[in-house]
Amino acid sequence: MAQVQRMSKLMVKTLRDDPADAETLSHKLLVxxxxVRRNAAGIWSWLPLGKKVLDNISRVVREEMDAIGAQEVLLPALLPKEAYEASGRWAEYGDLLFRLKDRKGADYLLGPTHEEIFTQTVxxxxxxxxxxxxxLYQIQTKYRDEAxxxxxxxxxxxxxxxxxxxxxxxDEGLAESYALHRAAYIKIFNRLGLDHRIVSAVSGAMGGSASEEFxxxxxxxxxxxxxxxxxDYAANTEAVTFKAAVAPADAPGAVEELDTPDTPTIETLAAHLGVPASATLKNLLVKIDGEIVAVGVPGDREVDLGKLGEQLAPAVVELVTAEDFEGRPDLVRGYVGPQGLDKVRYIADPRIAAGTAWITGANKPDTHAKNVVAGRDFEVDDYIDVVVVEEGDPCxxxxxxxxxxxxxxxxHIFQLGxxxxxxxxxxxLGQQGKPVRVxxxxxxIGVSRAVAALAEQTADDKGLSWPKEIAPADVHVVAAGKALQTELALSVSEQLNAVGVRVxxxxxxxxxxxxxxxxAELIGVPQILVAGRRSAEGVLELKDRRTxxxxxxxxxxxxxxxxx
Amino acid sequence: MAQVQRMSKLMVKTLRDDPADAETLSHKLLVxxxxVRRNAAGIWSWLPLGKKVLDNISRVVREEMDAIGAQEVLLPALLPKEAYEASGRWAEYGDLLFRLKDRKGADYLLGPTHEEIFTQTVxxxxxxxxxxxxxLYQIQTKYRDEAxxxxxxxxxxxxxxxxxxxxxxxDEGLAESYALHRAAYIKIFNRLGLDHRIVSAVSGAMGGSASEEFxxxxxxxxxxxxxxxxxDYAANTEAVTFKAAVAPADAPGAVEELDTPDTPTIETLAAHLGVPASATLKNLLVKIDGEIVAVGVPGDREVDLGKLGEQLAPAVVELVTAEDFEGRPDLVRGYVGPQGLDKVRYIADPRIAAGTAWITGANKPDTHAKNVVAGRDFEVDDYIDVVVVEEGDPCxxxxxxxxxxxxxxxxHIFQLGxxxxxxxxxxxLGQQGKPVRVxxxxxxIGVSRAVAALAEQTADDKGLSWPKEIAPADVHVVAAGKALQTELALSVSEQLNAVGVRVxxxxxxxxxxxxxxxxAELIGVPQILVAGRRSAEGVLELKDRRTxxxxxxxxxxxxxxxxx
Structure with a gap:
């Protein structure tokens, strides 16, 4: 049987002040x-109360994974390089990977995620x-050398x-396994009391097709x-895809040049002409695998380079430097326009739909052009949604x-394929006797992160406030101080413990x-039972931590x- | 509620042949x-059945640690160098430590044991x-780069x-905490069904006083x-200490030189003289922190360099090389005797007690001496028990x-002090208001090692054979094959599962x-229940795996x- 946890014995030291380096509520309160206790940047110890919360979350996760027929295993964290070299991630992960050598000089890494090793296992x-x-699943320590x-x-x-x-x-089997996990995750987060949304996501370095984030x-x-x-639409901002804009019905007149001295930025141009930035077309020059490419977005929007990179991967996207303009008289810095940029590939945001008209660079110093119409005055080579999503963008x-x-x-759930x-x-070996690719x-699920997420969502100005299933105890009994009160507190604690209440x-x-x-309010057990003034009569006060x-x-x- | 584990779903692939590289029974059978599955030298995955056994052992350990009031925590495995530099173990551990750098070039190690970090925590x-x-305790992954x-x-x-x-x-408190652990360990190993002995041990790199091994x-x-x-004496061989021998009552005559050509080894000497090797004194030259020292042991015994090193630590013990004899005419290779070795420190085994007489080198080529008496003809600077213990040595x-x-x-339990x-x-802060050093x-306890130890002790020629509390299931139900038999097997499995039997x-x-x-016999669940020939009558066969x-x-x- 579990034992009553006595604060007089428990290693728990509460602090009145926030740690100096803490920015978030969960960081402050958990310390x-x-x-928890910090050992180094991003490296933490779980003290007795924290370990209980971590274990409670692990238990819920384990129960729901077992319920869908997933089998628990435990794979190593220290992994030989070879499998990650085969998948390309030894290089791709870059500085994010903790790398080391053993006494014989062989290369190892500390596993950031285990696709390679599970594939080999199966x-x-x-x-x-x-x-x-x-x-197959494991609840295991992972390592990522975050910047x-x-x-x-x-x-x-x-x-x-x-x-x-x-x-x-x-593929149908994968869809079913994915659906089982999706349903299990919903159950898990509901049991944990975590308010959550499921959103479409891009797969990033995992490499795959369908993926959703919780x-x-x-x-x-x-x-x-x-x-x-x-x-019911919800998505990671990087995964939002904008539907092509509809061009206005009335076609504008022919392209006209405008004398616009000293207007190399959208701000200076819009001010000079007295038009909104959204009427202008911004052309960002980037290098894709070394080739200069122009990326067009409305003048009031920003290019999300991460999103561009994700969509062009494995091609490498870089910003251009001054040197890239050498020997390129066709590229007039600050006055680039897609019309007449024959030798340059042009990528545009779907908002630059065929038929839309723009004010943009005229490819001459101090000159812009108006009535520049997509599809009439220039061609878009590829439409890619690359703008930073903003509040109010259309669903x-x-x-x-x-x-x-x-x-x-x-x-995060992925259909890796x-x-x-x-x-x-x-x-x-397939049913037909021939090999079938799996x-x-x-x-x-970030188990330690879920502790912080729960703390963020449930804490108030007095401290932590855990949901019942996750709390380090069901009830926090407080002996106000006198011998009689302590006696009553200990007695009721033992009685509660005997009937399975965690005290x-x-x-x-x-x-x-x-x-x-x-x-007690800082520690955040959901019920607080006080043996106080009326202890002699055997009367206690029960306080709901949250309300x-x-x-x-x-x-x-x-x-x-x-x-x- | 736990579920029936179905072999048709479980990821378990049994092999008829031993893995090529396996030397021990547990290695062969667990694979x-x-x-388990090997990922690299000394790096293993725990597959579904193995994970269950590992968890069962962890559960027993956890229950008994909780019972003595130890509090569970989880400290990191990736640790900054500083604490281990402070304790000296960053250097002492040598190649045994996995070392790595983070993206900023800071030094880290993978924890081999956590004295430093727990001390800092407290x-x-x-x-x-x-x-x-x-x-405080944790059940955690440890790393040692074993040779x-x-x-x-x-x-x-x-x-x-x-x-x-x-x-x-x-000190009394420490003795009590030690005694609590000792008692808990006995309970744990008894519950695990591990036959075990408690022996005196040397503390090695842990640095401490009292210590015992299980x-x-x-x-x-x-x-x-x-x-x-x-x-009831039992000890690690390195911890056996020999009590000083008693010299014979009758003193031998004066030292006599013997002409012994071509007898640089004990074997050649004993053969030449027709005496037992035990009558001769062997003098091994070693360097201790660079200084040449002679170590004397009876001619029929070997010097345990590890034991010598342990007892002289932190001094470094090395063997001498030919170069060390240059410029040292007093050291005659193969004919060294402690008499007349004035400039050399002499360490002797307690068997070379004062008054005992020996045949040993005469410090001249091809010459030995007899009647060389300890304490009369030479002085022992330090008595240290350094011989390799042998069967039949006196308790x-x-x-x-x-x-x-x-x-x-x-x-292994240590009083570190x-x-x-x-x-x-x-x-x-002590009771008297002054600081008290803790x-x-x-x-x-080696949790994963205990799996192998249990396998070693309980397996037979048919396979593994787990004690009930540790087995991956309580009963292994076998459906002999026909539809009726499978139906009965599944039905009885569900009935057993419903009443808490792990199936x-x-x-x-x-x-x-x-x-x-x-x-079934290879997997080693303690009871095997077969739905076979008499399934139609609802009759099963129960077989005890062990008997x-x-x-x-x-x-x-x-x-x-x-x-x-």
Missing amino acids: RAGY KDQCSSYKDLPVM RPRSGVLRGREFQMKDSYSFDTT LAPAAAGEDTFVDCPNC PNCGTGLKMDRAIEIG RKYADTFQLDV TMGSYG LVDDRPGVSPGVKFTD GEREELTVEEAIARLTA | RAGY KDQCSSYKDLPVM RPRSGVLRGREFQMKDSYSFDTT LAPAAAGEDTFVDCPNC PNCGTGLKMDRAIEIG RKYADTFQLDV TMGSYG LVDDRPGVSPGVKFTD GEREELTVEEAIARLTA
């Missing part, structure tokens, strides 16, 4: 309430279509993650997502103005009732209430 | 039965004697360990220990001839009964038996 263990589908580890356990360099992988012989809205979140107030589904919110990514199976030639899914009791001698109450509601109850009533 | 969290004693990783999970480079640390203000006798063990058949307690056995080290507290100035204990059922279609029986005893039972009887 102040004695849940190749080794499964040989027939009868062995599939199989879903800016911050926000406490929200973005660590060593962190706990549940990662799972599905292996199917058919986001927990929170001010401290590092992700931005858009949300349609009208329909791709219904056209309503989108809302933007910040969130913490707590889960055959990328890794191709790399490692993962085939099984198709994979990959699914992650934390503050029996610290010589600590004032005020400090104990403050600590602050109080009620006086006898021991029997308190036990009945807490076991209800 | 063949699909429990320094941060505890400030008063009221906060102590405290015992010869082998024997499967018995000696891995990445492995699972339970490590705990106690912090007390007094050894699981097994032929595959890398540790040798001695065991007294008469009293230090009672003098009975010792037995020697091989074993696996499964646990104040070594780390001194390094990190870990003080708490004293520590350190306690480890693995072999429902694989198209697999012969013979293969299923062989696999092979069989019995026919109805479904009701089988359920009653398995829930008894």
